[in-house]
Amino acid sequence: MTHEQEVLEKLKQFDTPSVTNVVATYPGDMEYCLGLYHPWNTKWYTDETLKCMYPELGRLAGHVVTVTFGLPDPKFSRLGFLDLYKAIEKMPKPVIVAMKQDLPEEIKKKNGLCGGNMMTAFKSLGVIGVISDGPSRDLDEVRPMGMQYMLTGVCAGHGDFSIHAINTPVDICGMEVAPGDIVHMDENGAVKFPAEYLDEVAERCERLQAYETKKQKLLAEHHDAETLAKILSDNYE
Numbered sequence: 001m002t003h004e005q006e007v008l009e010k011l012k013q014f015d016t017p018s019v020t021n022v023v024a025t026y027p028g029d030m031e032y033c034l035g036l037y038h039p040w041n042t043k044w045y046t047d048e049t050l051k052c053m054y055p056e057l058g059r060l061a062g063h064v065v066t067v068t069f070g071l072p073d074p075k076f077s078r079l080g081f082l083d084l085y086k087a088i089e090k091m092p093k094p095v096i097v098a099m100k101q102d103l104p105e106e107i108k109k110k111n112g113l114c115g116g117n118m119m120t121a122f123k124s125l126g127v128i129g130v131i132s133d134g135p136s137r138d139l140d141e142v143r144p145m146g147m148q149y150m151l152t153g154v155c156a157g158h159g160d161f162s163i164h165a166i167n168t169p170v171d172i173c174g175m176e177v178a179p180g181d182i183v184h185m186d187e188n189g190a191v192k193f194p195a196e197y198l199d200e201v202a203e204r205c206e207r208l209q210a211y212e213t214k215k216q217k218l219l220a221e222h223h224d225a226e227t228l229a230k231i232l233s234d235n236y237e
């Protein structure tokens with residue numbers, strides 16, 4: 001295992017909201033928050049339209065490979081699955097595939113894009129999950145694979161589609177990700193950060209978790225309004 005893989009493994013100890021807290025949620029907090037993005041004005045985490053299909057899998061973190069699907073274009077057929085698989089091969093593992101569905105809304109909502117066959121090939125290449133701004137299918141086939149599906153929903157069928165781009169930056173449900181970015185995801189959604197911050201995110205998550213465990217223990221032990229407000233606002237001796 002590389003050092004990076006060890007840290008990605010360690011990040012599974014922390015939920016995605018805690019990772020967002022460390023990445024950018026509280027920019028005024030110099031102790032735990034890196035302040036990498038403006039919390040409201042930057043697209044660094046996914047919105048409520050993204051749903052976690054297998055919450056029982058817990059948290060996952062990996063490097064992003066992006067792919068954009070669109071309607072078949074007779075003037076552009078240069079890219080295929082081989083190119084996508086080669087891009088995954090080149091990326092450090094584990095990989096999370098960010099699948100942009102660049103389709104008219106009426107078609108996008110009935111595009112069961114990814115399925116058991118695609119996910120089996122992805123797994124063979126070191127992919128641990130797919131995140132997409134549209135639906136996919138074969139939930140029952142994918143469940144035993146232990147791979148995560150973060151989608152807007154599911155639907156059973158689809159028509160013809162083709163690959164329009166590989167490893168370009170994409171927007172997935174309000175999160176703009178670039179190839180190589182780290183994505184951390186669980187039943188709360190997904191967050192991204194640049195790979196160079198991996199060590200620091202893990203270190204701060206660990207400290208934040210210890211701090212919040214202590215704080216929640218105190219909150220559970222006290223039962224009067226004044227003390228609870230003090231504990232919450234950090235003024236408790």
Ligand SMILES: O=C([O-])CC(=O)C(=O)O
Nearest residue numbers: 113114115116117118119
């Ligand atoms: O038809 C497709 O390409 C998607 C699918 O069901 C599969 O990968 O199994």
Ligand SMILES: [Mg+2]
Nearest residue numbers: 115116117138
């Ligand atoms: Mg299928």
